[in-house]
Amino acid sequence: MEPLLALTRPVPPTIARCELTHISREPIDVDIAVRQHEEYEAMLRALGCIVTQLDGAPDRPDSVFIEDTAVVLDECAVITRPGAPSRRGETEVVEDALRRHRRVVHIDAPDTLDGGDVLRVGRRLWVGLSSRSTEDGAAQLRALLHPFGYGVDTTTVRDCLHLKSAVSTLPDGRLLLNPRMVDASAFPGTPTIEVDSGEPWAANVLCVGDMVICPSAAPRTRRILDSLGYGTAGVDASELAKAEGGLTCCSLLLDASA
Ligand code: CIR
Numbered sequence: 001m002e003p004l005l006a007l008t009r010p011v012p013p014t015i016a017r018c019e020l021t022h023i024s025r026e027p028i029d030v031d032i033a034v035r036q037h038e039e040y041e042a043m044l045r046a047l048g049c050i051v052t053q054l055d056g057a058p059d060r061p062d063s064v065f066i067e068d069t070a071v072v073l074d075e076c077a078v079i080t081r082p083g084a085p086s087r088r089g090e091t092e093v094v095e096d097a098l099r100r101h102r103r104v105v106h107i108d109a110p111d112t113l114d115g116g117d118v119l120r121v122g123r124r125l126w127v128g129l130s131s132r133s134t135e136d137g138a139a140q141l142r143a144l145l146h147p148f149g150y151g152v153d154t155t156t157v158r159d160c161l162h163l164k165s166a167v168s169t170l171p172d173g174r175l176l177l178n179p180r181m182v183d184a185s186a187f188p189g190t191p192t193i194e195v196d197s198g199e200p201w202a203a204n205v206l207c208v209g210d211m212v213i214c215p216s217a218a219p220r221t222r223r224i225l226d227s228l229g230y231g232t233a234g235v236d237a238s239e240l241a242k243a244e245g246g247l248t249c250c251s252l253l254l255d256a257s258a
Pocket of ligand 1 (some may be wrong): 018019020021062065067068084087115116117161162164165243244245246248249
């Protein structure tokens with residue numbers, strides 16, 4: 001397998017002023033958040049990724065959550081128009097970096113789409129219609145990706161920020177899903193595995209090759225995956241979770257050879 005390139009951005013000193021939608025504000029210890037982010041990057045390196053940290057944006061509290069700024073496929077990179085106005089200035093640095101690897105296309109105003117709302121299984125994508133991503137944003141994505149043979153459907157989510165807070169793709173194409181946040185029937189023909197019911201934020205896992213990186217706050221869900229034969233690893237991202245971010249949010253993974 002060609003090594004994956006993992007684009008990240010540093011934790012900004014202003015992260016405590018991040019956007020919050022479904023959780024209450026708690027103090028965030030920036031030093032701990034930085035350390036956890038370093039451990040996250042170290043895990044990606046240990047799994048064979050080439051980690052490239054892009055320039056920081058100290059005045060953009062959510063800029064560490066790079067996933068929301070782009071949807072990267074082998075054929076192109078779609079630069080999003082994030083739903084939160086405070087986050088729209090995050091895309092420029094990411095676009096500059098992605099231009100070196102992909103043809104770049106855009107979601108245009110007035111519609112919005114966050115990368116965290118885009119779930120992919122092979123050539124099928126689902127967009128979560130959330131407080132950040134609109135039906136028209138999803139329609140733009142559909143039109144942009146249709147020429148490459150991708151299909152784009154939409155679904156609704158409950159009580160969480162993004163579709164990928166509720167469901168993520170496992171290495172074999174099955175979905176890890178929290179049924180309280182999204183209905184399995186939204187993904188016809190795609191087998192699903194439920195998170196442990198006591199671990200509401202366990203569905204956001206990051207896959208690198210055959211490995212599934214789980215948040216250490218979700219040990220029971222990790223054991224479910226272990227028992228089903230998945231290779232798993234754990235990362236503590238508890239301080240970043242106070243900013244409503246999960247594991248997928250902190251990187252954009254791309255095959256640099258594509
Ligand atoms: C936000 O509300 O935009 C950030 N505080 C958290 C973004 C997390 N991103 C993601 O789930 N893809």
